[in-house]
Amino acid sequence: MNWIDEQVINRFFQKLNINNINYVLIKNIGNELPKQLKYGKDIDILLDYRHDESCSRCMKEMGFVDIVHPQSEENGWQMLYGVHNPKMKKILDSLEVDIHYELAVQSIQKCQWCPLDKIINQRAWNYKQWDTVLNCWKMDEKTLIVYLIARCVFDKENFSDAYKNEINGRENLLDDDEVVEMLEKVFYRYTPYLIHQIKMHEYDTIIKRYLAFDRY
Amino acid sequence: MSNPGVRIIIDKQIAGKSFRIEDNIGEAIHIHWGEFRIDLTIREFYKLAEDMLLLADKMLKSFGLDVYALDPVYLNEQGHDLGMLERVEIDDVALEELLTEFYHPDGCIYLDSIRYSRISKAFCGDKRELMDRKQYNLGGQNNEERMWNIYDSIKEHGYPYRGGYIILHNDGYYIRDGCHRASCLYQLYGNITVPVMRLYLRGDSSDKMVCKIFEQKRKWCMVERDIALLFVSTIIPSMLKGKKVVIRGAGETTRELLKLWKGKVDIKAIIAKENKGIGADYEFIEVEEAVRRKYDCIIVASKLYRNEMVAELEEYKGKIEVMDLYEVLFEHNIDTGANFYDYYVNVWT
Numbered sequence: 166m167n168w169i170d171e172q173v174i175n176r177f178f179q180k181l182n183i184n185n186i187n188y189v190l191i192k193n194i195g196n197e198l199p200k201q202l203k204y205g206k207d208i209d210i211l212l213d214y215r216h217d218e219s220c221s222r223c224m225k226e227m228g229f230v231d232i233v234h235p236q237s238e239e240n241g242w243q244m245l246y247g248v249h250n251p252k253m254k255k256i257l258d259s260l261e262v263d264i265h266y267e268l269a270v271q272s273i274q275k276c277q278w279c280p281l282d283k284i285i286n287q288r289a290w291n292y293k294q295w296d297t298v299l300n301c302w303k304m305d306e307k308t309l310i311v312y313l314i315a316r317c318v319f320d321k322e323n324f325s326d327a328y329k330n331e332i333n334g335r336e337n338l339l340d341d342d343e344v345v346e347m348l349e350k351v352f353y354r355y356t357p358y359l360i361h362q363i364k365m366h367e368y369d370t371i372i373k374r375y376l377a378f379d380r381y
Numbered sequence: 382m383s384n385p386g387v388r389i390i391i392d393k394q395i396a397g398k399s400f401r402i403e404d405n406i407g408e409a410i411h412i413h414w415g416e417f418r419i420d421l422t423i424r425e426f427y428k429l430a431e432d433m434l435l436l437a438d439k440m441l442k443s444f445g446l447d448v449y450a451l452d453p454v455y456l457n458e459q460g461h462d463l464g465m466l467e468r469v470e471i472d473d474v475a476l477e478e479l480l481t482e483f484y485h486p487d488g489c490i491y492l493d494s495i496r497y498s499r500i501s502k503a504f505c506g507d508k509r510e511l512m513d514r515k516q517y518n519l520g521g522q523n524n525e526e527r528m529w530n531i532y533d534s535i536k537e538h539g540y541p542y543r544g545g546y547i548i549l550h551n552d553g554y555y556i557r558d559g560c561h562r563a564s565c566l567y568q569l570y571g572n573i574t575v576p577v578m579r580l581y582l583r584g585d586s587s588d589k590m591v592c593k594i595f596e597q598k599r600k601w602c603m604v605e606r607d608i609a610l611l612f613v614s615t616i617i618p619s620m621l622k623g624k625k626v627v628i629r630g631a632g633e634t635t636r637e638l639l640k641l642w643k644g645k646v647d648i649k650a651i652i653a654k655e656n657k658g659i660g661a662d663y664e665f666i667e668v669e670e671a672v673r674r675k676y677d678c679i680i681v682a683s684k685l686y687r688n689e690m691v692a693e694l695e696e697y698k699g700k701i702e703v704m705d706l707y708e709v710l711f712e713h714n715i716d717t718g719a720n721f722y723d724y725y726v727n728v729w730t
Contacts, residue, residue, distance in 0.1 A: 271385070
């Protein structure tokens with residue numbers, strides 16, 4: 166198996182940290198980072214838009230180059246509600262970094278990025294946590310579970326085993342008021358049904374039932 | 382608040398203002414018209430739709446039109462025209478005379494006989510246009526499922542079933558509703574004559590205009606397309622005889638050329654940034670490599686990007702021959718208007 170060099174990943178985070186770049190690692194599915202990130206897979210980071218220039222400079226110094234983001238305005242995507250155009254940078258034909266400035270998901274209208282509600286985005290910044298293994302900033306668990314669920318429904322249109330494991334591992338958070346409040350900002354009146362389905366591990370029917378939901 | 386689960390039910394202009402109905406899943410149905418927005422529950426929205434249908438039925442019954450026999454998709458897209466209804470007539474029309482629209486990647490809309498409709502093409506195995514088409518389908522069907530459902534329905538129930546006629550406006554032949562039915566009938570029974578419903582609408586001259594232009598261009602374009610195909614498949618290969626050829630581009634034109642030139646032209650490789658479905662049969666190389674290997678000719682095979690491609694190859698002038706396929710056709714007075722393998726009649730641009 167071809168893994169991306171761990172050193173490249175470590176150096177990347179180190180560089181952002183040294184330069185006080187305000188970022189958050191959005192997710193680390195299956196703890197792929199730092200040792201088991203396959204070639205072709207990328208790192209998703211949430212970047213404070215005010216730090217875009219300094220981050221670009223740091224990454225350029227490391228040898229990163231801009232590549233066209235597959236889901237960007239350059240490829241005909243529409244940015245809803247003021248979402249910033251995402252960027253993608255690549256180094257040495259290996260590590261790709263997918264940079265978003267807001268937590269956003271693809272709208273069901275296709276080719277549109279729709280931001281998650283303000284309270285979710287604010288929480289991602291206010292509660293960011295230090296990852297002592299990766300030496301980087303990561304998203305807090307409550308925001309993360311909301312993001313993972315939203316991503317499966319809207320971006321992936323599927324709950325893969327890797328995502329199911331991540332969500333199941335945080336299942337206890339589904340009773341947390343803050344998590345419920347955040348889920349309601351995405352799924353509205355479908356939220357209680359969604360929580361029930363996740364708790365019952367009925368992942369296969371979530372998207373179908375959500376799209377057919379009519380009790381509102 | 383931003384709801385990523387928004388389905389657009391209708392998006393059009395009414396009386397110069399944007400009219401949009403959105404289903405915000407889990408939240409509400411929003412009806413936007415200009416600066417106004419009405420929020421409804423799903424139950425309220427269904428009731429509103431039922432009441433409007435009932436009202437329309439009462440208004441149109443006197444003209445002999447049963448609104449409930451009309452396809453809801455037609456009512457959604459063109460129902461506003463029914464306010465101009467003067468009379469309804471049943472007419473007999475040969476299927477090949479019926480026209481349907483094509484959305485070309487260059488942004489133009491074209492009309493042509495249903496013999497060449499996206500559905501007829503799909504029955505012959507080319508499903509690209511059918512599957513790419515954004516259309517409203519009922520009951521969560523995809524475009525292909527809808528096609529086969531209608532095909533099966535016609536086989537089982539015949540045509541017209543429960544008053545569901547193919548609809549034309551005034552004396553025109555452009556299908557306003559029933560392209561699937563017409564194409565399925567054509568696939569099943571060939572060019573038979575079928576009853577269609579003509580809705581005569583006050584002040585609607587669009588069909589007359591469309592048909593007039595279409596009739597002028599149709600014969601010309603049929604001949605033109607046949608000539609283009611003949612030229613590309615026979616004359617150009619003879620021009621390339623004994624030459625080692627590379628093709629610049631990996632889109633539809635290239636795929637068509639690879640089929641047409643199989644065994645006729647010595648195609649050595651493809652020059653393109655990515656392999657868009659060409660498969661593993663051909664090597665992808667850079668222009669420099671084609672020059673280094675002393676290949677004889679680069680064929681520019683793209684209608685849309687030909688200017689950029691030719692400009693890009695300018696620096697290799699003198700090192701390798703560059704043949705712009707569409708320029709060659711044009712030089713021989715064959716202007717296809719679209720890709721040489723398409724059969725489109727441009728009537729609105």
